Every structure is written in C-alpha cells, then in structure tokens.
Amino acid sequence: MSKPKLVMVGNGMAGVRTLEELLKISPDHYDITVFGAEPHPNYNRILLSPVLAGEMSVQDIILNDHSWYADNGIKLHVGNAVSKIDRVRRKVIAEDGTEESYDRLLLATGSVPFMLPIPGNEMPGVISYRDIKDTDEMIDAAKRYRHAVVIGGGLLGLEAANGLKLRGMDVTVVHAAGWLLERQLDATAGKMLQKSLEDRGLKFLLEKMTEALISGESGRVAAVRFKDGMQIPADLVVMAVGIRPNTALAESAGIYCNRGIVVNDTMQTYDPKVYAVGECVAHRGVAYGLVAPLFEQGKVAANHLANFGIGRYTGSVTSTKLKVTGIDLFSAGDFTGSADTEEIVLNDAGGGVYKKLVIKDNRLVGGVLYGDTADGPWYFQMLRDGQDIHEIRDHLLFGQSHVGDVGHQGHSKAAAMADSAEVCGCNGITKGTIVKAIKEKGLFTLDDIKKHTKASSSCGSCANLCEQILSATIGGAYTPAASNKKAVCPCTDHSHQEVRDTIRKQHLVRIADIMHFMEWKTPDGCDKCRPALNYYLISTWPKEAKDDPRSRYINERAHANIQKDGTYSVVPRMWGGLTTSAELRRIADVAEKYQVPTIKVTGGQRIDLLGIKKEDLIGVWRDLDMPSGHAYGKSIRTVKTCVGMEHCRFGTQLAMSMGIKLEKMLFDMYAPHKVKLAVSGCPRNCAEAGIKDVGVIGVDSGYELYVGGNGGIKTEVAQFFVKVKSDEEVMEYSGAFLQLYREEGFYLERTCHYLERVGLDHAKSKVVEDEDNRKALYSRLLAELKDAKDPWAERVAGVAKQEYEALSV
Amino acid sequence: MADWKMICTLEDIPRLGSRVVTSAEGDIAVFRTSSDEVFALRDKCPHKGGPISQGMVHGTQVTCPLHGWKLHLDSGEVVAPDIGCARRYPTRIDGMAVYLEI
Ligand code: SRM
Ligand SMILES: Cc1cc2nc3c(=O)[nH]c(=O)nc-3n(C[C@H](O)[C@H](O)[C@H](O)COP(=O)(O)OP(=O)(O)OC[C@H]3O[C@@H](n4cnc5c(N)ncnc54)[C@H](O)[C@@H]3O)c2cc1C
C-alpha cells in the first residue's frame, strides 16, 4: 500500500520544524514533498542579522542542508513557489507548472514585509529585510554606495541599520514615533538606546513621516523626502515597518483567513485536510512574529498529522532580544501594561540601565530590560510559570542573585563572560563551545545544548547560565518551557505532572503499562525516565506497585555508592549521629579484615568506609551488623543532631533523642530526592537545621519547624513552617510535610525545589491549617514505613545475590 | 584463537540488566535487553574507565553509571557528541545457554 502524501508549501523555519517533529514521532507515515519559493534549503532566518553584521556567513546559518531532505526521503522543490491549490482534486500547482497531489497539505508561507504605499517604493535600491536575497543586496549595496536609510526603528530596523553601519555605510534611521522601539520601551529608555546607537555612528530622524522616494538618473533610488519638505540622500532604502501574514495563496484557494490563515487549537484550517503553521497563521486572533511560538505550533501540528491526536496549541507568551552585539535589550510578555497592572521601574540613565517589570495580581506579566539583561530568562520563566511573586517582590527588580542565590548558578553574567570561561564545571565546557554549537547546529533549547555539548547534563547547576547564553545568542527564539509542562525526558512529551496524574487516574502499577498507555517513544525508556516512573509507581501505590531494581541507579540497586574506580563506599547508619564503642570496634575490625583503604567522618555525622569491592559488600555488611545509612539513595539520609539539653548548658530540648526518634520513624523512606533533617537543642543551632529539608530547633516552649532548606548546589535557607509543643507534634508535622512532598514532588526535586514550584502557602494549607489532612498524610507515611526492612540485612540473608557475584570464563 | 565459551543461561542475566564475566583479558560486561538479545562489551567506559556493567540498559544502549555516557551495545560505540568505543565480544544464544567468543 502506498503511503499518504503530505505536501508542504513554504520551506521556512516553522514548516521544516514541523516536519522534523513529525519525522521524530512517525518517520514513515507520509510521502513528503516540499515547495519553497526561495532558492535555498531551510535556513535560520533569525541569524540574517549576524550575517549582515559580518559576524557569520550564509553557510553558517543553514539549518537543514539538501542531504537532510534526501536522507529523509523528502522531495524538495526550491526556487519554485506554489501558485494555486486545487482543493477539489487535492493538488497544488507550482509556478513552473509542477503538480503534486496531497492527502494532507501544510501551509507555512510565513509573512510578507509591509512596504509603505508611497511613490517610488518599487524602485531599484528599495528593499525589505526578510531573506537571504535582501541580505545579499544590502551587503552588495554597502560595497558600492554610501547612503543608507532604514525606515522603521523597531527591532528589525535597528538590526539592519547596525549591520549596514558595520559594513561602512552612512546610515540614517527614520522613525514615525517619538522614540525608538516605542512599543517596548518608554521614552527614557528609548532615548538611552538611541544615545548608545548614536555613539556607534548611527543617525536618527524621529517623528518623521516619509512622503516619497526620489529616483536618481540611473533610475535607482537617490533620496527620501519627508512630509515636512526635508530631503536626505539615499542609495539604499530598507523598509522595516512591519510584516503581514502571507495568506494570498490560502485566500485564493478559498481557505478562511482573517488577519492570517485561521486555525483551531490543532493547527487545522477550515479545510480539515489543510493544516497551517508559522507566521502566516492567525490562532485565536493572534499572528506571531517570533520563532518560539511557531515551534510550539509545529509540535502540535506534527502530532495531529501523525494521527496521534494529542496536544493543543493554546497560544504563547513571547520574549525577544535586540541582536546588536554590545547592546543588551530584552522584552517579554505584556510590557506596555494597562489600567489594572502595576509597574516597578528602575531607571539609571547614568549607568545605562533600565528595567521595567509589569505586574498584575502578584504575578509578572511582562517586562523590559535594557543595559543589564542577565535576569531576562529568570523573569521570563516566572512569567511563563505564573509564579506568585509577592514574597520576593521587594528584591524582584534586583534580580535572581538577590533572592537567596549565593551559589554559582546565575551569578556570572553570561553576556560578559569570555569565550574561554568555563560554564559547565562538571564536563569542562566553555562558553565559546556552547555559543559555537548554538550557532552551527541551530540549537534552540536547553535540552539541545545538553545533547550536543553535554553542558548542564550532569549536576545541572549551570542550567541557568546555559539558558542565559542561549538567550543572548539567539534572542527571542528562545523560550523556556513552563516548569510544570517540561517533558520528563526526550522519550516522551508528557510532563512529570501528567505522568503522576495518569498513574493515579488509570491505576497503573507497572512501568511498561505507563509507557504503553502514555505512548512512550522508546521501547524501554532511558536512564532519566525509568527511575522517575519507578518512584512515581511506588509512591502512588505503595504496597501494590513492585519496585523495579532495573530502573534504579546502581547506587540504589547495590545499596552502596559507586566510586570513580568502580569500588563502593559503605556508610552505616548511626542514629542521630550517635555511636557506641562496640560499633566503633566492629568498624575497625571490618576495615582491617577487608583492607578498607579510606575511613572518613562524613559531613552527615557518621563514618564512611571507602574503596570496597562489590563482591565484598555482603561480607562487610554482615560483619558490621549495623543498618544501612542509605547514603546512596533518593531517600532519608541523616538526621543531624547537636548534643542538646542532654549535655549542653544552653540546651532547651533533648535534641539527640528527638533526632533519633525522627530518624527511626523515617527509616527506609524513599522520596523524590534525598531528604536530610537536623535537630538543634536551641537557636544557636549547632546542627545547622537552617539548611535541611526539615529543620527542628528547640526553644524553651517547644520546637520551631523549618522546611525546604538545602546546603548543596545552591544554598537555600529553610523557611519557617510552624511552631509546636511536643515531640509527638514534631513527628506528626514533619512526617505529614514529608509525605506531602513524597506524593506531590517531581522526581529529583529536593524539598526546596518542590516548595518553589507549589509555594510554601500550599504546604502550610495542607499540613498546618488542615488537621484532618495532616493526620491522614501522617498515617499514610507511617503505614508505608511500618514494615520497613533493612536492605543490608536482607542482602546478607540472600536477596538479589546475583547482583554481587561475577561469572567467569 | 578465540573460542566460544558457555558462560551462563539466559535466566542468569536479568532482563534490562547485566552480569560481569571475569576473564584473563579483564572484566567483560554481558547485557540482556528487553527483547532478550545479549551483547558483550569490555567492562570499561571509554570516558574514564567506569564499569558500564553497572549502568542502566535501555533499548540497545547502556548508560555508564559514572558520568552518564551512553554506549551502543551492538557496536560498543559511544553515542554522540561523545567519542569512543568499548571493545565488543561476539555472543550467541543456543537454547537457553549464552556463549561468548573470547
Ligand atoms: C560522603 C559525603 C561527603 C563527605 O565525605 O562528607 C558525600 C558524598 C557525596 N555526595 Fe554529598 N556527601 C555528603 C554530605 C553532603 C552534604 C552535607 C550534609 O548532608 O550535611 C551536602 C549538602 C547538604 C544538602 O544536601 O542539602 C551534600 C550535597 C550533595 C549534593 C547536592 C544536593 C543538592 O540538592 O544540591 C549531591 C548531588 C546530588 O545528590 O544530586 C551530593 C552527592 C554526593 C555523592 C553521593 C555523589 C555521587 O552521586 O556519587 C557523593 C558520594 C561520594 C562517594 O563516592 O561515596 N551531595 N552532601 C557526605 C555524606 C553524608 C552522609 O553521612 O550521608
Ligand atoms: C532579519 C530577521 C531577524 C529576526 N530575528 C528574530 C529573532 O531574533 N527572534 C525571533 O524569534 N524571530 C526573529 N525573526 C522572525 C523569524 O525569522 C520568523 O518568525 C520565522 O522565520 C517565521 O517562520 P515561518 O516558517 O512562519 O516563515 P518563513 O521562515 O518566512 O518561511 C516561509 C517560507 O515560505 C516561502 N513561501 C511563501 N509563499 C510560498 C509559496 N506560495 N510557495 C512556496 N514557498 C512559499 C517563503 O519564501 C519563505 O521561505 C527575524 C526575522 C528576520 C527577517
């Protein structure tokens, strides 16, 4: 049987991205034919500005070369526009007469630049700024002529003007409004931008209305005349006054258009056989002019073309950057504001910094940054997440480094970093390597960067920095996914939340069932999704779902930490940091018997035996005769204590005994990530309870509970949760909080990340304010941990024997 | 001369798991995929020598436990953008018996 035919009209960024998405999920579904009016394979239109500025060449910006089409069996007609669609016979007819029939048609015709309807607008030397041809013409003009006039002081106009200036032309930007980028910037910031562009030699004529273009003797444009009678010389006129969705072809075929080809949430036009994506489309009345939303559209369209029928496009918030090297300008969302919004503005004209944040109902809805755009991605993420900002409102304008971020995350300003500076400390990847990959390979997302360069693929602390570099390099084309919508991993498009919900709703109890039901793209997932799915199963259906050791990282499978040389470390549990002479003696004996090379006191108040061979683990555990410290697990680690009222002259509560009770209660508790607690006997806090997932501080009248602290990659101070009187209440409140986290947290989210996502108020409402719910959470936790077994004792008794035995030949 | 040697039965290797075979040439990791194919590679990651036998198996790849490099089980080649290769040993399944050519 022959395959259905898919024809695509318009070989640009949105269309080809749709094909890529389609090939990813359903490679053999269609016979694909593509028509492109331009004589090139798909290239990165955004990067025309660096090409014009002489920073890149046309070769550098090709995204899919001819061999890509050939390798994927796509028939490509370049330099051949489609001039007619016959919807009755289901075929398209191209300018040169070529005909192709279709079962599905994808329109991706982009936009056409708007040309001012003034006399002379069709003369040689008058162009728009849209494609390689325009760019070539500008480069060529710069070699032969002197005076350039750019009409339009928007992003595109300024990028054109900057490029022409760098190529040696004398450039004047003509703009109708009173200041540049009047839609993004207010007057003050617009003037600041103008000043810095003037310092680079650009000239500006504001509040000028162009009346006519005057030709010279050769017939080429020679001057621009304004309504007030003024006239300036011009050998090249670039019109950058706006774009219009390119709907001519669709309209001529009778497909309903209204400010764009009208599509529904599945990117289908009024003709169900015809889909449309990109700038030519009007979705819910909006036509987008930046690539990020177009890529989202492409993903949805591909899914429906592949007959999967999942996913709807519901519109996008966009952000953009001015791509003029050395000038930082970022804007996102609704940056103009309205009657029901508030604004926070920082205006430091001397320092060349302007920041405006637009806020509505305690949420960020838009913003403009000029001069210092390092926090752009951070604001944009909050904007997309709809995060409540009232708690950080005071510091919001000063950026991420002012809201408790003392780690290296986001601290360095991406734009100011040298190319040789190391971004990813784990993999030794420099900024230069990342920028190069973004440009050469056409990367658009953090996942792309991880895949192609490895940066941020290990500890992840440089993710933010990579996002800044991405946004600085490709501008508005970069959009982070909203946190709760991020796909678990490349094996699926579903988010952690969707997976959790589906497991509960469909009562799924096996990994294979989840993958089948949710249409995983890989046969058995990968090392990222399988551990997450395994955790979601056992935390949702505790006694029912069976743990899958094959979906656990080696440390959790072997119950010991793997070391760089392939040996393991063993950290026995010392409840609350206490030990005995008998235990110490056994540890010493084991160390001698198994020739343990290193014995170390850990940061978690216990002893680590490092360098043990896998086949010795069982023997070591047997001889130690101490329970597992779970130093290897996404599970309860330690409950750190201070000496407390038991000994200390300041102690107000029995910290050691409280700590031991908590640690015994939580023994063998698996969680989305590791969990650490501490109990201090008084506010001097010698057990460092302020940076623990749950910190307990004794005071004269009882205990203060703190949650969401973290002392790791990014230090996070725990937040006050509740004050309680008795030991029993400490157990109940902290147990209920941890159970909430276990049931709602995403895999690899520490409590601080979980709280950042759901808000402290949410946790308080479920645990502190709702007694019934608290008791229910607490009893679920206790029920689950009731028969907890020591994994080491089980293995000494023979469980999973194979794991520790080698075969031989 | 390489010889076919029986090392274990299919059941001895967990599905989506592996076993280590010690040999005069060093450790060899023998993997079993979800579709019961068996592959053998030298148990040494081309990155920094990590024991790939301890990694997670998915599809026909294994992820090294130390820094997450991925290797193709059928060729021993590392998945791009990383570069490297672990030596491959031929395997054969006869009934339930697993043979390794070494
Ligand atoms: C052994 C120990 C260092 C030491 O010698 O003191 C240690 C060793 C490791 N830590 Fe740690 N951490 C140790 C205390 C800490 C502490 C301090 C503490 O607990 O008081 C912290 C900061 C506190 C915190 O977690 O909030 C800490 C923050 C981390 C992090 C970052 C976590 C984060 O959320 O930012 C990681 C990475 C991870 O878990 O993903 C990590 C990961 C690791 C791993 C497991 C890396 C790995 O995956 O192989 C190290 C294992 C080494 C090995 O080969 O055995 N280790 N690690 C400490 C064991 C404590 C224990 O008794 O269980
Ligand atoms: C200089 C410049 C800088 C930009 N900078 C940014 C930026 O920083 N960030 C950002 O997000 N966006 C930027 N953009 C916008 C971005 O490039 C567009 O949003 C994006 O390319 C639109 O994709 P598309 O597929 O809808 O249209 P296009 O990429 O324009 O593709 C449409 C293609 O269809 C072809 N076509 C039209 N009609 C027919 C027909 N009848 N038959 C065959 N082919 C046809 C056209 O020739 C064209 O090649 C920039 C644009 C320009 C011009």
Ligand code: SF4
């Ligand atoms: S023990 Fe912790 S801080 Fe030290 S090297 Fe390992 S992960 Fe890094």
Ligand code: FES
């Ligand atoms: S040793 Fe295998 S990934 Fe580093």
